[in-house]
Amino acid sequence: MSFDAVVAGSGPNGLVAAVTLAAAGRRVLLLEAAEGFGGALRSAELTLPGRVHDVGAAVLAMALISPAYRDLGLTFADHPAPQAGDQSRQAGDRVQQTGDRDRAQQAGDRVQQTGERDRPADVVFAHPPVAAAHPLDDRPAVLVHRDAGRTAEGLGRDAAAWRASVGAAARAGGPLAETLLAPLGWPKAPLAAARFGVFGALPATVLGRTVFRTAEGRALLAGMAAHSVQDLRAPITSGYGMLLAASAHLVGWPLVRGGSQVLADALVARLRALGGEAVTGQRVRDVKELDAPIRILDVTPRQFLSMAELPPGYRDRLRRYRYGPGVFKLDWALDGPVPWRDPQVARAGTVHLGGTMEEIVLSEAEMAAGRHSPRPYVLLVQPYAADPTRGGHTLWAYCHVPNGSTVDMTAAVEAQIERFAPGFGDRVLARHTMTTADLERFNPNLVGGDIGGGAGSLGQFLRRPVWSPAPWRTPLPGVYLCSAATPPGGGTHGMGGYQAARLALREHP
Ligand SMILES: Cc1cc2nc3c(=O)[nH]c(=O)nc-3n(C[C@H](O)[C@H](O)[C@H](O)COP(=O)(O)OP(=O)(O)OC[C@H]3O[C@@H](n4cnc5c(N)ncnc54)[C@H](O)[C@@H]3O)c2cc1C
Numbered sequence: 001m002s003f004d005a006v007v008a009g010s011g012p013n014g015l016v017a018a019v020t021l022a023a024a025g026r027r028v029l030l031l032e033a034a035e036g037f038g039g040a041l042r043s044a045e046l047t048l049p050g051r052v053h054d055v056g057a058a059v060l061a062m063a064l065i066s067p068a069y070r071d072l073g074l075t076f077a078d079h080p081a082p083q084a085g086d087q088s089r090q091a092g093d094r095v096q097q098t099g100d101r102d103r104a105q106q107a108g109d110r111v112q113q114t115g116e117r118d119r120p121a122d123v124v125f126a127h128p129p130v131a132a133a134h135p136l137d138d139r140p141a142v143l144v145h146r147d148a149g150r151t152a153e154g155l156g157r158d159a160a161a162w163r164a165s166v167g168a169a170a171r172a173g174g175p176l177a178e179t180l181l182a183p184l185g186w187p188k189a190p191l192a193a194a195r196f197g198v199f200g201a202l203p204a205t206v207l208g209r210t211v212f213r214t215a216e217g218r219a220l221l222a223g224m225a226a227h228s229v230q231d232l233r234a235p236i237t238s239g240y241g242m243l244l245a246a247s248a249h250l251v252g253w254p255l256v257r258g259g260s261q262v263l264a265d266a267l268v269a270r271l272r273a274l275g276g277e278a279v280t281g282q283r284v285r286d287v288k289e290l291d292a293p294i295r296i297l298d299v300t301p302r303q304f305l306s307m308a309e310l311p312p313g314y315r316d317r318l319r320r321y322r323y324g325p326g327v328f329k330l331d332w333a334l335d336g337p338v339p340w341r342d343p344q345v346a347r348a349g350t351v352h353l354g355g356t357m358e359e360i361v362l363s364e365a366e367m368a369a370g371r372h373s374p375r376p377y378v379l380l381v382q383p384y385a386a387d388p389t390r391g392g393h394t395l396w397a398y399c400h401v402p403n404g405s406t407v408d409m410t411a412a413v414e415a416q417i418e419r420f421a422p423g424f425g426d427r428v429l430a431r432h433t434m435t436t437a438d439l440e441r442f443n444p445n446l447v448g449g450d451i452g453g454g455a456g457s458l459g460q461f462l463r464r465p466v467w468s469p470a471p472w473r474t475p476l477p478g479v480y481l482c483s484a485a486t487p488p489g490g491g492t493h494g495m496g497g498y499q500a501a502r503l504a505l506r507e508h509p
Contacts, residue, residue, distance in 0.1 A: 002291070003029040003277075005504065008284040009298025011039025011445065012063070013482045015267035016494030017296045019072045020501035022274035026294070030271060033283035038264030039298070039443055040451065041492065046432040047333035050391035052259045053432070055329075055442065056451070057492045058381045058396050059350055060260065061244070064125060064251040065177045066493035074266055077121035079257060081129040081386065122266040125254035128349030128386035132253060133342075134216075134223045135420040137355060141342040142216045148249040158217030165199045165211065165221075169242050170249035172196070177250065180243055181488045181495045200239030207238040208357050215356055220245075222360040223352030226377045228456050229324050229400055231368035232361045235458045253349055257387050260492075293478050294504045298497070300445050300453050300485040301465045304474075314475045317466045321485065324456060325367050326436035326449020327398040328409040334393040334427040338382060341420055349386050353378040353416045367400045372407050376400065378416045393427075403448035405436050445483055452491075453484025464489060472500035473507075480504050 004026035007018040014030065015037070022028045036042055040056030047053065063069060064076070132144040145151045148167045152159040169176060172192030179187040180196070187193040199207055204225030208218040225232055225241030247253070256262045268278050287295060287308045297304060301318040304310075310318070340346050354360040354377035363373035376399035384393045399413050410433055417424045434442070436449025445453060454460055464471055465485045472480045472487075482500035484490040 001027075003027045004292060004508075005029070005294035005296065006031065006290040006292045007296045007298065007482075008290065009033070009039065009445070009483065010037040010264065010268070010278070011298050011443075011483065012041055012264070012267075012492045012494045013484065013486075013497035013500075014039065014296070014298030015264060015271070015497065016068050016072070017298070017482045017497030017501040018276060018278070019267055019271050019274065020498055021294065021296075021505065022271050022276040023072060024505050026505075028271065028274075028276035029292070030268075030276065030278040031282040031284055032278070032280045034443065035280050036261075037268050037278065037280060038261055039445065041260045041264040043259030043261035046331045047394070047430040048391075051333045051394050052390040053331040053394055054255075054260045054381075054383070054396055057260050058255055058383065059253045060125065060256055060263065060492050061247040061251055061253045062491035062493040063263065064254065065174075065247050066181060066495055067178050068494035068498035072267070072270060074122045074270055075119065077124045078252075078254070079124050079126045081127045122270070123263050124257040125252070126257040126386040127252045127254045129347040130344070130385075131248040131348065132223075132350040132352065133345040133348035134220050134352045135340065135342055135345050136216065136219060137419070139216070141340075141345050142220045143344060143348065144220070144245065144248050146249060146252050151249070155217045155220070156214060158212050158214045161211045161213070161217055165207065165238075166242050166245040166249070168192075169196050169246035173250060177243070177247070181493055182499070196239070196242065200242055201236055202238045203234055204232040204237040204241055205357075205361055218357035219355065219360070220352075222357035223354065223377070226352070226354070226360055226364055226400075227379070229327075229450075229452060230364065230456060232364050236461060240456065255349060255381070255383050255386050258389050263492075287476065287479055293508050294480070295478055296480045296482050296497070296500050296504060298445070298483045299481070300447055300483050302447055303444060304481060308474075308476060308479070311475050314466070321465045322455045322457070322460065323403050323447045323450040324452055324454060325400050326403045326405055326446075327439070327451055328401050328405065328407070328413070328436070328449075329398045329434040329439060330396075330410060330413055331432045332395040332428050333430040334395055335429050336427055337384065337393055338395065338417065338421045338427065339423045341422065345420070346382075347385060349381060349383070351380040351382065353380055353420060364400065367402060370402045372401055372405065372409065372412075373399075374412055375416065376409065376412055378413050380417070401436065401449065403436065403450060405449065408433065408435065452489055454489070456489055461489070470503055472496065472503050478504075478508065
């Protein structure tokens with residue numbers, strides 16, 4: 001059978017590209033090198049039988065906020081966290097068509113489609129009672145709630161700083177998020193984007209020291225900005241932190257009920273329902289193997305360089321592309337919840353460990369300089385706070401390490417957890433660790449353990465992977481890149497795939 005389009009790689013970008021093409025009536029073949037679909041969306045029994053762990057992405061705010069999933073025909077449901085005294089919110093999952101989500105986001109509410117209730121949703125987003133917590137040594141943890149006002153109130157003297165930075169981004173809502181996720185297009189919300197840029201362009205250290213005044217506010221900002229996997233003294237690290245924090249207010253920081261794999265499987269099922277084919281265990285080694293007018297590659301520049309003969313100018317530009325630091329990933333099976341010193345932390349889906357802003361800045365600077373921090377910033381997710389279907393208390397975490405690091409960071413990461421949860425070690429039934437090399441073996445797009453498909457510096461925010469109004473297009477006719485190495489970069493938003501597929505559809509009518 002002949003195909004109109006072949007997509008290589010089934011991360012969120014490859015999957016969104018494939019479904020977008022199939023939904024436009026094209027005959028699509030999706031080839032995945034691994035034995036399972038999903039790339040960094042995969043889930044697996046990494047520790048004990050029956051324990052479901054997200055190997056890669058766990059908190060999928062970026063999928064909910066992204067316009068890419070809008071027209072794919074999937075149904076999403078929100079499973080809100082039970083709140084004390086709020087019976088209505090426990091009533092069950094609220095189903096919504098992905099096409100209506102943007103409207104819902106803008107209204108600051110979640111829609112429920114009439115008549116959709118009886119149909120099980122393709123993907124249920126499970127919300128923890130608290131989006132994120134940031135424990136501190138000598139005082140209560142700082143909490144990020146779905147509600148921006150409540151979060152600001154908890155910051156005391158920094159309430160106004162939170163409202164002016166993150167709160168303003170959240171109030172600008174879907175149009176601002178859409179602008180930031182499609183950075184090379186004309187902004188949908190130019191005023192909000194300009195306002196966001198005033199703070200967002202700054203290094204997190206500058207925003208933290210000039211606008212925020214309390215240890216709590218500064219620590220919270222640093223913990224958010226550190227998701228950028230950069231030295232926090234670098235430009236635009238504030239922007240990463242503000243966008244992420246604003247997404248907690250806009251759509252929450254949910255996990256997928258049953259594991260992130262459920263979203264990948266739903267996309268594959270949708271592709272097949274649209275007549276597409278999807279095959280695992282098929283590594284594409286040369287673009288010449290792909291026989292179709294449209295060929296979309298969910299790979300990063302280093303892989304692309306080995307897969308194609310490219311014109312020298314473009315080849316040299318790809319060679320200048322830089323990968324960012326890597327991560328050391330841990331998963332645990334526990335016999336109960338983490339015994340946090342501050343019990344409020346138990347209600348959070350995501351926990352930022354690392355203490356004060358100064359400590360986090362130091363640990364990220366060490367990592368950026370090629371060293372291993374003895375007290376690393378740790379990003380931790382407790383799925384059981386939102387999703388009881390993971391086979392028990394499972395725990396997920398990573399810390400940042402230099403690209404290609406071979407150091408086992410288990411002791412340093414567990415020491416950071418013990419610091420805020422004494423007795424944690426007694427809860428561990430089994431653990432699974434992945435060095436940067438293990439991650440790259442699992443998924444070749446995680447070059448040197450870089451989970452963002454390339455450094456997220458200002459330069460590569462603009463030049464991803466090359467400077468171009470259409471960076472998804474390559475000089476090879478009909479060949480497009482769609483991975484996290486294309487705008488807008490890392491995350492489960494699927495926007496690289498969406499943009500590449502739409503460009504291909506326009507250029508191959
Ligand atoms: C440990 C970890 C934690 C993360 N946490 C989060 C999070 O909580 N929230 C969030 O939003 N994001 C998170 N991310 C980032 C996010 O998952 C990635 O940015 C995103 O998955 C990138 O999508 P992608 O489609 O570009 O590539 P990937 O998801 O990396 O998938 C690429 C796929 O292409 C396949 N492939 C590669 N080369 C070939 C080839 N030659 N032929 C065929 N197939 C090929 C690979 O096997 C893989 O399946 C995390 C990532 C990791 C690794």
